[in-house]
Amino acid sequence: xxxxxxxxxxxxxxxxxxxxxxxxxxxxxxxxxxxxxxxxxxxxxxxxxxxxxxxxxxxxxxxxxxxxxxxxxxxxxxxxxxxxxxxxxxxxxxxxxxxxxxxxxxxxxxxxxxxxxxxxxxxxxxxxxxxxxxxxxxxxxxxxxxxxxxxxxxxxx
Numbered sequence: 001x002x003x004x005x006x007x008x009x010x011x012x013x014x015x016x017x018x019x020x021x022x023x024x025x026x027x028x029x030x031x032x033x034x035x036x037x038x039x040x041x042x043x044x045x046x047x048x049x050x051x052x053x054x055x056x057x058x059x060x061x062x063x064x065x066x067x068x069x070x071x072x073x074x075x076x077x078x079x080x081x082x083x084x085x086x087x088x089x090x091x092x093x094x095x096x097x098x099x100x101x102x103x104x105x106x107x108x109x110x111x112x113x114x115x116x117x118x119x120x121x122x123x124x125x126x127x128x129x130x131x132x133x134x135x136x137x138x139x140x141x142x143x144x145x146x147x148x149x150x151x152x153x154x155x156x157x
Contacts, residue, residue: 015040016117025108025119028133044135046147049154050100053077057087057142065090067146071098087145095153101126102153107145115139122152129156 013033016024024032032040041047054070060083067090068081080098084090088104095102106121117137123130132155136147 020112022110025106027121028119031133044133046136046151049157050150052147052150055143055146065142067091087142088149091146091149100153102156104149105131109141109144112137116141116144118144118148120148120152122156124156127156132156
């Protein structure tokens with residue numbers, strides 16, 4: 001017989017736990033405490049500002065990641081492409097070329113029913129905004145990471 005002990009207070013205060021049975025990363029869990037799922041998605045998700053409308057990716061023969069995407073920025077759409085050692089480095093390069101300097105300082109991924117959830121804590125060396133958490137859920141880890149990073153960049157503008 002296995003007995004699993006859990007902190008019911010933190011479980012009910014964590015909107016991700018309430019939906020998926022997995023806890024948010026500690027710092028994000030503290031700032032999201034008491035939010036509904038809809039409030040959490042609105043506060044940390046890729047729902048406004050700079051968003052990804054279309055994304056494809058492939059791994060090159062050399063092992064790097066190439067991403068192609070369409071960014072929507074308050075109604076204006078732009079096609080973009082970048083290459084990096086991984087999805088975060090490719091998306092960071094893409095954003096930097098658009099004038100949005102951003103760095104991921106914490107990275108977490110969890111498998112969920114819809115695919116992969118990525119949680120990023122980001123900073124912008126050119127913005128006076130504090131470090132921010134962002135998240136995205138997508139069908140694979142690469143797309144989820146790129147969408148979470150771009151959500152974070154939108155928060156730093």
